[in-house]
Amino acid sequence: MQAATPIPTDVSYLEYKGKYKGIFSWIFSTDHKRIALLYLYSMMVMFLVGVLLGLAMKLELIAPGKTIMEAKDYNAVFTVHGVIMIFMIVVPGLPAVFGNFLLPIMIGAKDVAFPKLNLLSWYIYVLGALLVIASVLFGNGTPDTGWTFYAPYSFKTGTNLLPAIFGAFVLGFSSILTGLNFIVTIHRMRAPGMTWTKMPLFPWTLYGTGWIQLLATPVVGITLVLVSLERIFGIGVFDPALGGDPILYQHLFWIYSHPAVYIMILPAMGAISEIIPTFAQKHVFGYRAIVASTLAIAFVGYFVWGHHMFTAGMSGTAQYTFSLLTFLVAIPSAIKVFNWISTMHQGSIRLETPFYWAASFIFVFMIGGLSGLVLGSLATDVYVHDTAFVVAHFHFIVFGGVGFAFFGAIHYWFPKMFGRMYDKGLANTGWIVFFIGFLALYAPMFYLGMKGMPRRYYDYLPEFHAANILSTLGSWVMAFGLVIILINLFRSAKHGPKADKNPWNGKTLEWTVPSPPPVENFAETPVYGEKDGPYEYQ
Amino acid sequence: MEKEKHHIVAFPTYLWVLVGLIILTFLSVGITSIELGELTVAGALVIASVKTLLVLTYFMHLKFDKPYIRIMVGFVFAVFLVVIIITFFDYYYR
Numbered sequence: 001m002q003a004a005t006p007i008p009t010d011v012s013y014l015e016y017k018g019k020y021k022g023i024f025s026w027i028f029s030t031d032h033k034r035i036a037l038l039y040l041y042s043m044m045v046m047f048l049v050g051v052l053l054g055l056a057m058k059l060e061l062i063a064p065g066k067t068i069m070e071a072k073d074y075n076a077v078f079t080v081h082g083v084i085m086i087f088m089i090v091v092p093g094l095p096a097v098f099g100n101f102l103l104p105i106m107i108g109a110k111d112v113a114f115p116k117l118n119l120l121s122w123y124i125y126v127l128g129a130l131l132v133i134a135s136v137l138f139g140n141g142t143p144d145t146g147w148t149f150y151a152p153y154s155f156k157t158g159t160n161l162l163p164a165i166f167g168a169f170v171l172g173f174s175s176i177l178t179g180l181n182f183i184v185t186i187h188r189m190r191a192p193g194m195t196w197t198k199m200p201l202f203p204w205t206l207y208g209t210g211w212i213q214l215l216a217t218p219v220v221g222i223t224l225v226l227v228s229l230e231r232i233f234g235i236g237v238f239d240p241a242l243g244g245d246p247i248l249y250q251h252l253f254w255i256y257s258h259p260a261v262y263i264m265i266l267p268a269m270g271a272i273s274e275i276i277p278t279f280a281q282k283h284v285f286g287y288r289a290i291v292a293s294t295l296a297i298a299f300v301g302y303f304v305w306g307h308h309m310f311t312a313g314m315s316g317t318a319q320y321t322f323s324l325l326t327f328l329v330a331i332p333s334a335i336k337v338f339n340w341i342s343t344m345h346q347g348s349i350r351l352e353t354p355f356y357w358a359a360s361f362i363f364v365f366m367i368g369g370l371s372g373l374v375l376g377s378l379a380t381d382v383y384v385h386d387t388a389f390v391v392a393h394f395h396f397i398v399f400g401g402v403g404f405a406f407f408g409a410i411h412y413w414f415p416k417m418f419g420r421m422y423d424k425g426l427a428n429t430g431w432i433v434f435f436i437g438f439l440a441l442y443a444p445m446f447y448l449g450m451k452g453m454p455r456r457y458y459d460y461l462p463e464f465h466a467a468n469i470l471s472t473l474g475s476w477v478m479a480f481g482l483v484i485i486l487i488n489l490f491r492s493a494k495h496g497p498k499a500d501k502n503p504w505n506g507k508t509l510e511w512t513v514p515s516p517p518p519v520e521n522f523a524e525t526p527v528y529g530e531k532d533g534p535y536e537y538q
Numbered sequence: 539m540e541k542e543k544h545h546i547v548a549f550p551t552y553l554w555v556l557v558g559l560i561i562l563t564f565l566s567v568g569i570t571s572i573e574l575g576e577l578t579v580a581g582a583l584v585i586a587s588v589k590t591l592l593v594l595t596y597f598m599h600l601k602f603d604k605p606y607i608r609i610m611v612g613f614v615f616a617v618f619l620v621v622i623i624i625t626f627f628d629y630y631y632r
Binding site for chain 2: 251299302306317322
């Protein structure tokens with residue numbers, strides 16, 4: 001048997017091609033860092049499609065009546081926008097990109113536990129994305145159910161829904177495999193001496209997320225299969241005409257889709273928990289409390305799904321129970337915010353771009369979280385359910401939370417990932433423009449919702465006009481900010497000045513390896529000593 | 539990892555488990571032809587749970603694994619149980 005060629009320890013993952021050349025050195029690579037970039041680029045493409053659809057919706061709403069599209073087109077646009085943004089961007093988002101790239105390095109491993117499975121996860125992701133795209137391009141019209149595929153409309157609509165449902169089902173497999181890979185990697189491959197309580201907080205959140213991915217995703221998979229069977233064979237599980245129960249669909253859908261919110265937000269919180277100590281140059285305040293709150297969010301997050309269904313016709317007992325549990329899950333989230341702010345207190349704060357993103361994350365997350373309490377309360381939910389208020393709330397959480405953390409993370413780890421530094425002036429400009437645009441886009445929706453403007457309508461009453469104009473203008477400002485950010489990052493990845501190994505004076509293991517990291521990350525496996533820890537600042 | 543011992547299960551044990559699973563499969567089909575009312579579903583679920591336990595214990599080596607693996611699997615079942623209970627807060631009180 002021929003001996004395997006040793007992998008050089010001084011060649012970066014960007015330069016090392018292995019046995020393949022060109023694009024094949026990427027799509028056949030099992031290196032976790034290359035797979036992370038494959039996810040990054042494919043998600044970026046889908047994200048831009050989702051953003052364009054969002055801009056189209058806002059343009060439609062700039063004036064009452066038809067502006068650029070018919071009502072049925074508007075239904076299709078918000079459905080595809082939702083499916084892309086939820087299933088292809090925010091659910092895989094931080095774990096697939098930053099988790100893949102950084103988890104092994106942060107715990108002192110050479111790769112994830114199952115590198116081939118990791119690559120398979122990306123293939124499955126691409127397959128799922130193609131199926132969703134196929135539902136738009138082929139068949140009898142684009143799906144128009146909304147991303148929730150609610151019964152009974154999901155098996156009554158004549159649009160091309162099956163490929164979209166199957167696409168979401170396939171994307172779920174990618175998520176499950178990634179979660180499994182991360183759980184095993186964290187259990188089995190931590191550096192010697194890195195006990196659980198010495199593990200950095202980002203891997204901790206990936207661990208919590210991995211469990212949710214593993215346990216909750218199959219539920220939505222089975223549910224989507226049942227919808228397909230209902231649609232094709234009329235099996236009567238959800239169809240009330242056949243003795244089925246459409247509320248059962250909502251239960252099953254949200255048993256996954258509410259924990260999915262925590263799949264999205266936990267890694268985002270993990271990234272923020274890395275950025276803040278680095279730019280405060282201070283040990284993270286309440287490490288154990290953050291870990292405990294991560295696990296508490298992951299655990300309690302399983303049991304609050306019913307707050308999406310308060311007006312669906314559930315029993316009163318179920319409503320009280322879900323409302324109580326929803327208020328409980330706010331506590332660990334608040335603990336995290338308290339710990340981040342306490343970490344900054346009396347720290348030596350460096351005002352760099354990642355810090356700006358992290359600080360604005362806390363701001364928008366607080367607004368999103370507190371508005372969630374309005375929706376978690378039975379009495380107030382009745383008034384604002386299915387209004388623009390809900391749209392504002394979840395965009396503050398999902399886009400404000402995950403999006404801001406994603407941009408914070410990319411600006412934080414960019415020098416490590418690409419070995420180059422971006423233009424900090426442009427990055428700061430991009431952040432402030434984006435931030436102002438974001439607030440102008442979504443904040444008016446709180447007002448509109450309180451005034452009674454329903455969501456998912458392409459038309460509205462004249463009294464809603466002014467706030468809708470502000471919201472649409474905000475979408476343009478935010479898109480302009482996004483363009484600045486993307487141009488800066490893409491240009492800097494190739495032409496930016498070379499970055500140091502540790503430009504931010506971070507203390508976690510990824511800052512001990514060269515930028516960009518070598519193929520197998522470490523020339524020698526790092527060993528954690530008795531006094532070592534992830535946030536040991538002087 | 540090389541230091542860890544792998545438990546080898548005797549072939550007849552696997553065979554008996556397989557036989558047990560087949561019998562239980564026939565039972566879960568058979569139970570539908572007996573008039574038990576609401577208990578039919580409960581009965582089928584119990585049989586399915588026993589089958590799951592057999593697979594986990596023997597085919598997935600849970601019996602021979604470290605306790606923390608058993609705790610993790612137990613935790614998963616606990617989550618599943620609570621999800622079912624909360625769902626029935628809706629159905630029983632609607």
